[in-house]
Amino acid sequence: MRELDWDQLRIFLAVHRGRSVRAAAQLLRVSHSTVSRRLTELETGLGARLFNRGPDGFVLTAVGEAALPRAERAETEILGLQRDIFGQDARLSGTVRITMPPVFAERLIMPHLAEFAARYPDVRLEIIPTYALSDLSRRDADIAVRFQEKPDQYLFGRRLPRFADAIYAAPEYVAAHRFDGEAPTATWLGWGDSEDLPTWVADTPFPRCRVWHDCADPLAQAEAAKAGMGMAVLPCLIGDPEPGLVRVMGQPPYKGRQGWVLTHPDLKTTERVRVCVRFICEAVDRHVDLVTGEQVGAA
Secondary structure (H helix, E strand, O other), X not given: OOOOOHHHHXXXXXXXXXXXXHHHHHHHOXXXXXXXXXXXXXXXXXXXXXXXXXXXXXXXXXXXXXXXHHHHHHHXXXXXXXXXXXXXXXXXXXXXXXXXXXXXXXXXXXXXXXXXXXXXXXXXXXXXXXXXXXOHHHOOOOEEEXXXXXXXXXXXXXXEXXXXXXXXEOHHHHHHOOOOOOOOOOOEEEOOOOOOXXXXXXXOXXXXXXXXXXXXXXXXXXXXXXXXXXXXXXEHHHHOOOOXXXXXXXXXXXXXXXXXXXXXXXXXXXXXXXXXXHHHHHXXXXXXXXXXXXXXXXX
């Protein structure tokens, strides 16, 4: 039997977590063929099959089940070693991987990251716009911008302002529709809801308006609202600056999401990570009125 190496263990764990070669390739950011080849090499070297291939994807065999906890322990030790070494690096150079929601990237922070890149030319930024939660313990990212009330306890974080939502529609739509009473004519843009009056509608100032069209992306939903397809609950950082939208009937923000900039505790003293976290927080603070809905452009 050939000796195992870390790359082979990473392939094994990624296939288990993704349940397919394609998903594992996306997790590891390598090609589909690389994952397939390395998995075949691993099973050939072990002389045993680690996965059964079926309609439900890759499922661990008995040998794979026995190997999994040891592989995960090895992963924990290796990643811990990497963080220890990475955390001792005090130079403001190298790569910083940042994961954040696409709306935050596109509508708020990108000009500031360009400013950061110009100020620190030896730091390479890898920006990952996604709504998925990256695993900071496995170094899927060095920094994560998240919106949740309580982040995982093991993470080190700095609190951002609460990002407010409000209700928006095109001015012409507001003028042409009724929003209250027994038979309102205005309708909601939904998020893929399976019912006309989902529970979130009851928490709005217009609980009698039904959901009609659906669009499960906030930027696309803003465009749909501008086009007169209905009213939408949008982050104020999208809705307030948009000239084609107004807050419906002058409604104030009615809810919000707590923002955080998070990193793994082992990286909080790494200079480039520490400086980048501080830079993001300071950049958001410059737009506090916008993100909290106090920069009012309602009508």
